Amino acid sequence: MTNGPPHPALLLMLLALLGPLAPAFAREAPPAADDPAIEARMKKMAAELRCLVCQNQSIADSNADLAVDLRTQVREQMRAGRSDAEIRDWLTQRYGDFVLYRPPLKSTTVLLWFGPLAILVAAVVALVVTLRGRRKNVEAELSDEERARAEALLRTEPPPRN
Amino acid sequence: MARFLIPLAVFAVLVVFLAIGLRLNPREVPSPLIDKPAPAFQLARLDDPAKTVTLEDLRGQVWLLNVWASWCVACLQEHPLLVEFSRSGTVPIYGLNYKDKPDAATAWLGKHGNPYTMSIVDADGRVGIDYGVYGVPETFVIDKQGVIRYKHIGPVTPQVLNDRILPLLRQLEA
Numbered sequence: 220m221t222n223g224p225p226h227p228a229l230l231l232m233l234l235a236l237l238g239p240l241a242p243a244f245a246r247e248a249p250p251a252a253d254d255p256a257i258e259a260r261m262k263k264m265a266a267e268l269r270c271l272v273c274q275n276q277s278i279a280d281s282n283a284d285l286a287v288d289l290r291t292q293v294r295e296q297m298r299a300g301r302s303d304a305e306i307r308d309w310l311t312q313r314y315g316d317f318v319l320y321r322p323p324l325k326s327t328t329v330l331l332w333f334g335p336l337a338i339l340v341a342a343v344v345a346l347v348v349t350l351r352g353r354r355k356n357v358e359a360e361l362s363d364e365e366r367a368r369a370e371a372l373l374r375t376e377p378p379p380r381n
Numbered sequence: 382m383a384r385f386l387i388p389l390a391v392f393a394v395l396v397v398f399l400a401i402g403l404r405l406n407p408r409e410v411p412s413p414l415i416d417k418p419a420p421a422f423q424l425a426r427l428d429d430p431a432k433t434v435t436l437e438d439l440r441g442q443v444w445l446l447n448v449w450a451s452w453c454v455a456c457l458q459e460h461p462l463l464v465e466f467s468r469s470g471t472v473p474i475y476g477l478n479y480k481d482k483p484d485a486a487t488a489w490l491g492k493h494g495n496p497y498t499m500s501i502v503d504a505d506g507r508v509g510i511d512y513g514v515y516g517v518p519e520t521f522v523i524d525k526q527g528v529i530r531y532k533h534i535g536p537v538t539p540q541v542l543n544d545r546i547l548p549l550l551r552q553l554e555a
Contacts, residue, residue, distance in 0.1 A: 271515035274407060284480065285515055288506050313513040315413040 257297045264303055265290055267320045268310065277320065412513050412532045419446075419521070419529050420511035427478050427486055427500035434501050436527060443553045445474045445546075446521040447497070447537075448509060450481040451489035453517040459536035460493050466542065467496035472550055476500035479509050479517050522546060524553045 265279035265286075272283040278290060289310075296306050310318050322328045361369065414420075423435045447463060449456045467474055476497035478486045483502060490500070503509050512521065515534075522531040531549055533541055 271410065284506075285510075288510060292507075292510065312413060313510060314515070315411060315513075317410045 254298070257294060260297055260303075261290060261294045264293060264306065269318050269320055271314060271318065278318075408516065409534055410515070412529075414513055414529050415532060417529060419523050419527050420508070422501075422503075422508045422511070424477075424501040424503060424508060427476070427483060427490075427502050430483065430502070434499065439475065439523075440527050441525055443472050443525055443550060444498075444523055445472060446477055446512075446523055447474050448477045448479050448512070448514050448517050448519040448521075449500075450479045450517050451485040452481065453479075455536045456518045457493065459518055459538070460496070462537055462539060462542060463496040464494045467498075471547070472554070473498035477508065477512075477514075478502050479514065480504065480506040520546075522549055522553070 262279050266277050268278040268289070270276045270278050270281035270283055270286045272285050273281050276283075276286075278286045278293075293306055296309065301309075307319070316322050316328075322331060324332055419436055421436045423433050426432045426434060463474060474497050476499070478500045480503065483504075486500070486502075490497075506514075512519075513532075518536055520533040520537050521529050524530050530553065531545065533545070537546070
């Protein structure tokens with residue numbers, strides 16, 4: 220074979236060969252089978268927590284070491300009977316509001332919460348003002364002087380054609 | 382005239398926002414622990430696992446807490462600087478050996494030099510979580526009252542050391 224890209228059929232064959240191996244790699248943290256309720260609660264909560272290591276993943280999705288550790292801690296605290304709010308506080312004390320995908324409403328996050336709304340309102344106002352201005356332009360009246368000039372122009376003889 | 386000026390102004394504002402945004406490092410998350418008491422711990426020493434060290438033992442001095450591990454590639458980057466800094470004898474550096482194997486950690490120190498007054502072992506990373514650690518290496522400046530005054534995420538560079546850490550240490554030691 221030459222050095223070109225591998226034949227698609229070859230890739231398919233390779234994929235088919237690797238297929239059965241995939242589940243072995245994708246194994247999640249072993250679910251705590253002893254309490255499915257806590258596991259479900261932990262998953263729900265972890266889905267709204269940002270992983271600090273891979274910032275575009277939630278702690279529920281990430282397989283980073285830290286995410287695994289944090290899931291373990293959340294699970295333990297839930298088993299110890301702590302409420303979701305308490306656990307969230309525990310996390311924000313360590314990692315700040317940054318871990319929360321739903322940031323709390325406070326003075327530093329006002330712009331974050333209402334900025335888009337403010338931009339929308341500004342855009343609507345600008346649109347209305349522009350449209351009104353345009354309508355006025357169309358209906359613009361001629362002044363007396365302009366009217367007289369227009370009439371004078373209309374009255375004059377057209378130039379003779381050659 | 383306004384027809385051209387308004388989009389231009391909007392564009393300029395956008396450019397300013399993007400320019401600021403590009404300069405920010407999304408990896409640097411402001412720590413809520415700054416100016417808060419350092420979380421308590423009780424951990425075994427790396428060189429003598431039978432002995433434990435607590436936060437209270439370190440009170441009364443200004444010190445650096447450096448989170449490191451033998452598996453951490455970026456730690457090697459700052460390591461020569463830490464070794465050099467430790468020779469200056471400015472303040473003690475305590476190492477938090479984070480999620481590491483003691484044998485590997487000891488070997489690593491033997492190979493690259495040991496800047497730490499003492500290293501303590503956080504094998505399961507729980508103390509790391511208490512300190513909000515998410516990317517090794519991290520360096521904390523802790524004052525005489527046991528309050529965290531500064532945190533640096535990632536390898537300490539000569540610039541960070543000279544511009545941020547040293548002036549702060551001078552101020553805290555005074």
